[in-house]
Amino acid sequence: MIPETLYAQSEGADIAYRVLGEGPRDIVLSMGFISHLDLYWELPENVEFLEHLTDLGRVIIFDKRGTGLSDRDLSGASPERWCDDLIAVMDACQSSTAVVMGWLDAGSLSLLAAALHPDRVAAVIAGESLAVGHRDRSYPFGPDPRMLRMALAAIRSGGWGRGMAVKLVAPDFAASPRHLTWLKRLESMSATPRAAARLLQMTADLDLRPYLERITAPVLLLHDVEMQRLATLESMQWLADHLPNATLRLVRGERPMTTLLPFHDVTAEIEQFLGAYRPSQSGQREVATILITDVVGSTEAAARTGDAGFRYARDAHFAAVRRSLARFGGREIKTMGDGFLVSFPVPSAALRCAAEVVGDAEAIGLTIRAGVHSGEVLRQGDDLVGIAIHVAARVSAAAQASEILFTDTVRTLVLGASLNYEPVGSTTLKGVPGEWELFRLTAKDTTRSTPPG
Structure with a gap:
């Protein structure tokens, strides 16, 4: 049963969210890059993952500003504003503290929220997330600048809505007609080409280095060793080393593109981290x-x-x-x-x-x-x-x-x-x-x- 869509007010914007289940803790799930709450429920793998999470607590999932069912106006968008939007969703749900979770840039923004709102974030779970969205002398782990330029050019020249993004980062996933069809619709319905290009550029500009020492909440970092086109083992280890209270767990994907579709081993790691681990054989x-x-x-x-x-x-x-x-x-x-x-x-x-x-x-x-x-x-x-x-x-x-x-x-x-x-x-x-x-x-x-x- 698909939960109803609700809206939180945040600095003049409507932020769409949904709530599932109940339990001993609140879990706020942020989705990476682009998202659309209605389309998320169309893929059975996504629903299965959410059902696993509801065994651990009340799950709050939302579209960030600029995407999906939330306000599309990006004129006031920034990483800090996105974190404020997350807190506004928590306030609307009467959630005083929560475990904040996300993959890709949503994981990085979850870490930023822990730095900016330490009294509201009890723990962070971040998968395939980078400390810096670009590469420089002191951080050689960011994406290849040429790949970023190619992605931006493809978005602006008519590639958006054709599964271009996933073809670049996860060609195995794009080889599945069912997944590719879903991702094409996700691209076209979540954001316009102009908005998608700006979102990607904002992700590339993100730099968490000034905030890392302020993140005192426990952090679980997850990396699929089969995925090296986005975050690498070296980048994830660097992030773990520069966080005061982080644990890095390596997993091996049972299906392609686990950065979008977390699988059983990921949920087992999440359960163990949250102190609710149940052995898989039971x-x-x-x-x-x-x-x-x-x-x-x-x-x-x-x-x-x-x-x-x-x-x-x-x-x-x-x-x-x-x-x-x-x-x-x-x-x-x-x-x-x-x-x-x-x-x-x-x-x-x-x-x-x-x-x-x-x-x-x-x-x-x-x-x-x-x-x-x-x-x-x-x-x-x-x-x-x-x-x-x-x-x-x-x-x-x-x-x-x-x-x-x-x-x-x-x-x-x-x-x-x-x-x-x-x-x-x-x-x-x-x-x-x-x-x-x-x-x-x-x-x-x-x-x-x-x-x-």
Whole structure:
């Protein structure tokens, strides 16, 4: 589901941004050179990367001034102004501090933001980023001046919108018709030729050397050893050596042009850097239906029956839930207070199980609410993570006493399953982008129906 586009006000400009997921930290993703939020979602690899990031926190992604859905006026643009725009987006999201991330010039600008706004940038992740956008006597690692002149000439003479940029820096990537078609559209829709030339020149003029000692936040530098046309190993090592608190990690690309499309090894390095590393052998993506239950009014029930009485009722409820899970093929992931987080391979089984759980709870004097959603999750050992879990939790929280709510995704999957339900309407779910259509399982359903299989 594509999140809605929002706008932050920054020094007279509208900066377009989107927010995905929620979690223990904010991650602000800046895109390099040119960008377009709508087009970014058209490439599955990009969406996959964002889904990985939402396992680590709330992700904020934006088009910088001059590109994409943000204001195209570059008359007041500068590296410092771009950093101010980033902070304005954070302010609009009520984000006090964030991990700032970017590839290419966006990584360099992320480092500059850490120097100019040290109280707002908790850490920086920069991939294939240069300290200086050009080559001089004290910095021999910048791009070849001839390549820059060729690129600017090609942009100005009709090469823009034809995938010219990627053909110069990543010919293997341009060899893929699907990727090349997408990149051609990205060029033509993100900026005009005149704006693209100016953006490239501004990137070439960028010089971080006066700011490096002021960057005290921890920095993760990422370099794909297969990519040497942009940043080189020598340039990345020089940058690491001149930052007070930097770590350089070398990766080997599984697909071409990883500077635009980060791959699994990159996300593993990011997870490790942020202290949330999960070994790859324990991580497996799968589609599951998530059921989350909760006892309504547990405090009042304990006051009414006494702590001991409520504990006996809760234990009986837990035993009943586990019997239902065995009947309907559910897998208990964990208990959360008085509720359960459960996964099912079949969504109809999740709804029938939820109905049975609600009915059994009423028989022992407890009231239950439940939420159900189907989506992709990441299995880490005995645990599940992913935005589908957050959606199910928010749907459960929206339910009333003895109510079972589920998303339109689940409704589509259970068509023809002889379940009775009614629409509730659309709503927003806290921390989850967009409007969600919810449905209510009705009492007409036979809760003691035969389990699947």
